Amino acid sequence: MAHVLIVGGGVVGLSTAWFLRERGEEVTVLDAGRAGMGASWGNAGWLTPGISTPLPDPAILAYGIKAVASPSSPVYMPVSFDPELWGFLLRFLRNSTPSRWMTAMRSLIGINVHAFDAFDALARGGADGVGRVEVPTHVPGKDGTAPFIAAYTDVRHRKGLQHEFDQIDAAGQPVSYQLLDGDEVRALIPNVSDAITAGIRLEDTRFIDPPRYVASLRAAVLARGVRIVEDTEVLGIDDDGPRVRLTFSPGVEPLSGDAVVVATGSLLGRLAKRLGVRTTVRAGRGYSFSVPADPMPTGPVYFPFERVACTPLADRFRVAGMMEFRRSTAPFDARRVAAIVRASKPLFRDLPTEGVGVDLADRADEWVGSRPCTPDGLPLIGATRSERVFVAGGHGMWGVTLGPATGQLLAEQITTGRTPPPLASFSPLR
Template identity: 30%
Template sequence: MKTQHVVVVGGGLIGLSTAYALLRDGHRVTIIDRDRLGSGAAKGNAGELTPQQVGPLASPHTAKDIIRGVFTRTSYLSIEPLQLPRLALFGLGFLRASGATRSARGAAALAQFSGEILPSLQRMAADGIDVSGGGDGYLMTSSVEAELQAAHASYRRRAEKGWGEAPGAILRGTQLADQEPALASGVAAGFMLPGEFSLDPITFVESLIAHLKTNGAEIREGLTAERLGDGASVVCRAFDGSKTTIRGDKLVLAAGAWTTPILRKSRVRSAPVVSGKGYSFTVPVEQMPNTLVHSMDRHCVAIPMHGRLRIVGMMEFGSHPEHLNRQKLEVLTRAASGVISGADWQNRTEEWVGARPMTADGMPLLGAIPNRHEVLVAAGHNMHGLSLGPVTGEVLADLVAGREPVVAGKPLDLRPFAINR
C-alpha cells in the first residue's frame, strides 16, 4: 500500500482514533488541534461503549422531549429559546427523523457498527492502549413500568438481530437490591445489559496520545483550522493571529461539534453538526456501585471509574459549546440523587461540560466531500463518539487507502452517512 501523509484536523476521540488506525497502516500523520489534544468532549464523558445502545437520539419518544425542552429549564433535554432561530432547521430535521420509520432506518444504519465496537477497541488494547477503569455490564433502571418494559423488549429485539447481547431478566425488590446495593430506595426495577463495556476515558485518551507520539505522529496544538485550502490542505490560525497552511496527500476533518463552521467557510454544503452539551462530575460515595448504573427515567448515568464515581447526563442545545451552566449541574445532581444512595452531593469535584457533536438524524458524517476525494469528514458522532471512535478510525483508514470499508464482515453502507444529505 502507498504511504501517504494524512492531516487530521481535531484531536478528539475521532481524530485520535483515526490517527491511530492510519499510523497502524504505515502512513505519516499530522494532527492539528486548536487547543490541546483531547480537550473537546473526549475525557469528561461517560466512558460507555455500547453495541446495544448505539442508535439515533431521535425517536417518537424524544420528539416530545425536544418540544418540552424549549419550555422547561429542569428537563434533561433543553434548548435555549434565544437559540431557536439558529436551531430551527436542526429541530425540524430532528422531528422528521423522529418518525417510527426513519428512526428505525437510523437504528439499522448505526447497527452496522455494533458487532465491531468492542473488537476494534480490543485491537487497540492488544497494542497497549489502556482500556481499564470500568468493566463489563450495565444495570439499566427505571421506575416507569411502561418505559422499562419497552426498553427491555427493544433490547431483546436488537439482540435477535445480532445487534448486541440480550438483556437479563427484569429485577425488582430484593433481587434488585442484591444486584446493586448502592441504589437509592425509590428505584423500582432494572435489568442487566451484559454486553456493554465501560472504561475511564481520561486514561484511555492519555494512553492513546502517548501511543501516537511514540509512533511518530506530528502534533500541532494551538492551531485553529479556519477553512479548507486547495487539495488536501487546511488554512489555520495560530494563537498570535498568524496564518499557516498545512498540506498533506489526504485530509481528515474531525473537529467534533466545531466542524460545521469550517465546512461553511469552505463553501461545502453538509448536514449541520450542532453542539448538544452534556455535564459530568465526580462525587464521593459510601459504597461504590458494582457496575455502571444507567437510569432511563432520570436520564443520568453513574459510572464507577478507577475507584471514583462519575455522574453524567443532560442534553443542552444552545449557547457556546464551552460554557458551563451551573443550573444544569444542579438538575443533574437532583436526578442522580434519586438513583444512587449514600453520595455526598455537596462535595462534587471534576465538574465538566462537553459538546456532543449532534446531527438531526443521529448519523455521523463519514466519507469524502463530493468531488474532493482527498478531503474526508468524520464528525457528528452524537452520543457515541467513544463507542464508534475505534471502528470509525478503521473505516477512515480504509477510505484513505482506497479500500471498501468492511465492518463486522460486511461491506459498510456509507449512504446514510453522506456529508451533504
C-alpha cells in the same frame, strides 16, 4: 507514504491517526486545545454498541416543546432566536418517526458490530508491537465488576427501554438482557436507594475511565510516531490540487498534506460546510461531575427515566446527564448541574448520613461538553466534495463507543480508495 493531517484530537481524530499509522501513513494531528480534552474527556465512558441507536427517536416527540423549554428538563432548549437551531430541530423531529428510526438503526448496526474489535486492536498495539493503549476496557459482570444496570423507581417506566430493545432486535441486532427487582439491583449496586424497585441487567457492554483512556490513546498515538500539534486552531482548508493546505491565524505558516481529516466534534460544520457537507452538526451539551461513593460501584448504572448515566472512575463515581441544545461555546450553566443533582438525590443512599451510598454534595470536575449531533442521527464519515478531504464525526451520544471503529474503517477508505460497506450510509455528502 502519504502525509495525512487530522484536525481535531478527540477519540475520533486520535483513533483515525492510530489506524492510519498502522497502514503506514505519516500523520499529524492538530488540536485547538489539548488532544482528548473535548467531549471525549467528560463523558460516561459506556461502550454499548448493542444499544447505540439513532438519537431522533419517536419517544422524543412525546416530550413536547413545553418540556424541553423547562430548565429542569433532562432535554433542554432555551427559547431564543437562533434560526439555524430551529431548522436543525425541525429536521431532527422529521427524522423522529418509527420508519426513519428503523432505517437509521439498520445503518448503525453496520458499524456497531465493529466497535469492540477496534478497541481490541488498540489494546493489542500495532503490528510492530508499539502503541498499545494501556488503559483497559472493562467488561461489566466479569473480572469482579458489576453488570451494566438500568434502574427504575417505577416498574412501569421499564417498558420504554424494553420497547427500544425490541426495536433494535427487529432491526437485526439482538439485545441480551434480564429483568431484576429492586433488591437484586441493590445486591449488585448497594449505593442505590430503597426507591429503586426494578432494573435491567444489560449484557454485551464494556466501559472505560474516559480521562485515563483518552490520555492513554494520545500516548499510544505519539508512541507510534504521529506528530501532535496542540493549541493550534485550524481556520481554513484549501484544496490546491494535489495537496491540501491548512490555514491558521495570521502569522502562522500554513501546513500542507496529501489528505486532511476533519474530526472537530461539535464544531465540524465550521470547516466542513465549504467542502459540500450540508448536514448540520449541533451541540447536544451534556454535564458531568464526580462524587465520592462507598462502596465504589464496580459497573455503570443508568437511570433511564431521569436520564442520568453513572460510571466508576479510578477513585470517584462520575454522574452525567442532560441534553441541552445550545451553542457549544455557551458558558457552563450551573442550573443544569443542579437539575442532575435534584434528579439523582432520590436514586441513591446518602453517604454522609447512611455510611453507604454517594455524596452528591461533594462534587468535583464539574464539566460541560458537546455531543456532536446530526439531525438524522447518523455520523458523517467519508470523503467530501474534495477527494483529499475527509470528515469523521457527528456520532452524537455514541462517539466514544464508535470512535475507534470509525478510525479503523476510515483509514481503510483513505488508503484503499474504496468505501467499506459499513460506511456507505454515512457519506458526508448525503
